[in-house]
Amino acid sequence: MDLFEKCYAPSLVKEVKEKGIYPYFHALESRQDTEVIMEGKRRIMLGSNNYLGLTVHPAVIEAGVKAVEKYGTGCSGSRFLNGTLNLHLELEAELAKFLRKGAVTTFSTGFQSNLGIISAIAGHGDYILCDRENHASIYDGCRLSYARTYVYKHSDMEDLERLLISCEGKGGILIVTDGVFSMSGDICRLPEIVRLAKKYGARVMVDDAHGLGVLGEGGRGTASYFGLEAETDIYMGTFSKSLASLGGYMAADEEVVDYVRHASRPFIFSASITPASCATALAALRVLEDDPELPVRLGRLADHARRGLKAAGVKIIESPTPIVPIYTDDVYNTLEKSREIYDRGVYLNPVLPPACPEGGCLLRTSYMASLTEPLIDEAVGIIASVITNG
16 A cells, blocks of 8 residues: 555545635735735634734834844754753743742743643653543643543543542542633633542643633633632643744743653753744733733623624624634534635634534634724624524
């Protein structure tokens, strides 16, 4: 059998391309902002994770430019060797203070953060308990570790406890969950997870990629939202969303962070975050620190969108986050609606299996603190006219 046979075989991708409803790789020709030029036309951006709108903030842009001028374009090495800048240390120290954790270490991407943390912390003889709707990078981190991984039903605490009972006393246990689930926008049941972790001697890791800058006191994330910062052992997060840059991080006790720095292959054998990415993440963090009302404004705008969609008869998933998914059910309906909405001037994200259950496809809208109510109303009107008219 030819290894490339699968590349030339008929597929859903080829079929939807032929139908003109392929939804991916639309090229931006402008900044990542509330309104963008995409493939030559103005689109309202409701498909970005730029939750605080900081990709175009003057202070963030200036920080990136100055970092390139001072440090050059790249670090050309791992953090172990020549790739540690004083900027990395400054960012890690300030983020640790903001998150009220003992220490932070940074990774080159958010995906790599989950690979690096989970594979270093959990090994032979250990157990990982993973929410079914966790991000793909968590699943790959579990695979890269040599721990046994069990998946519990989404936010099902009875199923989680059943697995905890089966693992108790056999090895170390890590419960890992998204804080805010990226497709549905719902929040993990962290108080119950923490209670079960204490009962069965497990540790808790929260992927807060979509929680930082969104939930909690001043945007400190999911654990802060529930008042469980001290009880949450590890935070993972990204700089590519609320902090308007690229990279990821781990926050935990200093000893735990230092262990991961010396045991994580994705950390040890990768080049460090570029100077511009480091500087822009730090500048965005400082904007958030100086303006803790940004997440509040974000929440109000997302609520405004939810009210508008519901009033127009659009069926959505309810959550207190800036992720507002719309039910579209089957794949072809989702892709056709997505294309029509795109053609009429709104960019959003179709969610297809395996990112959702079969028959449970969605159109994922997400909101930014830099949006305005009139712009949201314009976008909601377009979405509603497409969704409710067939």
